[in-house]
Amino acid sequence: MNKRFNTTDVCVHRKHYRVDISNKLKEIKELIDNEFYFTINKPRQYGKTTTLNELNSF
Known part of the structure; x- marks a missing residue:
């Protein structure tokens, strides 16, 4: 599956381009x-929900 830019929903790492926010x-x-x-x-x-979802698995 090719990655794409997501502007409508929570970002999924395997599906969407994302900025590295690990720091x-x-x-x-x-x-x-x-x-x-x-x-x-x-x-x-801006990525608020995505950030919180990533925290859940961090």
Whole structure:
């Protein structure tokens, strides 16, 4: 299956092109592990849901 740009739904690694956010995920995971509060505040289509889904498997 060829990868494509996704503009309508959650990004799936094997289907869609994505930016590598592994460093950001490590930072967020560290905040969670240390029981800090944080917010993800960006406009629509920025990757908020994808980021949270990736955190679930991180």
